[in-house]
Amino acid sequence: MRDYSYGRGGQRYEGEEFIATRIGHDLAYGLPASVVPPYWHRHPELLWELSALHLHWLCAYDPEQNGSAPLGWHRDFADSRARLRDWVAACGTRLERDRPTRQTSWPGEDPAQPIEDSPITDRDEDFVRFVIDMVDARQEAEDAFFAGIDPETGEV
Numbered sequence: 001m002r003d004y005s006y007g008r009g010g011q012r013y014e015g016e017e018f019i020a021t022r023i024g025h026d027l028a029y030g031l032p033a034s035v036v037p038p039y040w041h042r043h044p045e046l047l048w049e050l051s052a053l054h055l056h057w058l059c060a061y062d063p064e065q066n067g068s069a070p071l072g073w074h075r076d077f078a079d080s081r082a083r084l085r086d087w088v089a090a091c092g093t094r095l096e097r098d099r100p101t102r103q104t105s106w107p108g109e110d111p112a113q114p115i116e117d118s119p120i121t122d123r124d125e126d127f128v129r130f131v132i133d134m135v136d137a138r139q140e141a142e143d144a145f146f147a148g149i150d151p152e153t154g155e156v
Helices: 016-021 044-058 069-091 123-147
Strands: none
Touching: 044 069
C-alpha cells in the first residue's frame, strides 16, 4: 500500500486511494488500457466521461432508487465503454506511454506545436501528484476570491 500522506502541510488526501483503485486498472470490471488507460486523469475528455459514469452509478445505487436502476447503469456503462475507447484512440494515451491530446489547427490558425510521447513510470505517484496539484490550485483560487471580499460589507 502506498503512502498518500504528502501534500499541503503533510495532509492526507483520503480520496485518491479510493479513486485510483475504483476507476483505475483495479476496477472490478477488468477494463483494458484501451478503455481506461493509466493516465486517464491527464485527459479532460476521459475525466468528463468517467465523472458522468460515476455520478450515474451514485444515482443508480442510491437506496431511494428503483430496484432496476442498476440495470440501466450497466446498459449505459456499455455505451460509455464504447465512447471511452473512441476518446482513448483520439487522445493517443496508451498502457506504457502518454501524450497530451492533440488539438486540430483550423485554417488561419498557427500550426499546433509538436507533441511528444512520454513513458509512464509510476501511475499512482502521478495520479496523487495530479490530485494534489488540482486541490492546491482550487485552494489558491478560493483564497484569492475571499481575499477580494470587503470585510465590512461582505461584497466582492
